[in-house]
Amino acid sequence: MVRHLVIDAGPLIDAERKPVTANRIIALAKDGVALHVSTGVVAQVVRKPQQQVKLRRLLGLMRARDIDRHDAVHVGLLLSGTNGKDVVDGHVALMALELGCPVWTNDHKDFTAFNNLKILT
Numbered sequence: 171m172v173r174h175l176v177i178d179a180g181p182l183i184d185a186e187r188k189p190v191t192a193n194r195i196i197a198l199a200k201d202g203v204a205l206h207v208s209t210g211v212v213a214q215v216v217r218k219p220q221q222q223v224k225l226r227r228l229l230g231l232m233r234a235r236d237i238d239r240h241d242a243v244h245v246g247l248l249l250s251g252t253n254g255k256d257v258v259d260g261h262v263a264l265m266a267l268e269l270g271c272p273v274w275t276n277d278h279k280d281f282t283a284f285n286n287l288k289i290l291t
Contacts, residue, residue, distance in 0.1 A: 171201075172198075172271060172272060173202075173271070174204045174206060174270075174271035175198060175205055175206065175272060175273075175274055176206045176207070176208075176262055176265045176269065176271060176272070176274070177206070177207050177211070177232065178211060178259075178262050178273055178275035178276070178277065178280075180275050180276025181195070181274050181275070182207075182215045182228065183215055183276075184276065185224065185225065185228055186222065186224055192228060195228050195231065196228070196231070199231040204233060205231055205232040205233065206233050206234075206265055206269065207229065207232040207233070207234050207235070208237065208261040210258035210261050211258060211262065213258075214258060216229075237257070241261060245260040245261050248260050248263060248264055248267075248284070256280065259281065262275075263281055263284040263287055267284070267286065267287060272287075272289060272290045273288070273289050273290065274290045274291075275291065276291065
């Protein structure tokens with residue numbers, strides 16, 4: 171069983187439209203899985219917070235991690251080793267690699283360049 175999971179933007183966007191995805195996130199939290207999200211991902215998905223009540227509730231189940239100076243340096247190093255350009259994807263990958271856990275994403279191709287990264291779709 172997975173103990174930690176980093177969630178990318180895609181599943182969160184899906185959760186707003188598809189109850190099955192929202193229910194899966196809730197079930198994971200109830201099962202004791204520590205859910206993690208980059209604040210960069212939060213910025214990608216929150217557009218109208220007053221209307222995104224379900225999303226806000228789901229985000230409340232997650233541990234949000236800022237891209238601080240330490241992470242910024244390590245994301246830059248990680249991206250330089252993969253020729254990557256997307257800082258948010260780099261932060262998501264960094265979090266998962268440091269936690270030793272998978273990333274749940276809808277964009278598998280965005281993460282294939284990161285070695286040793288487990289991906290759930």
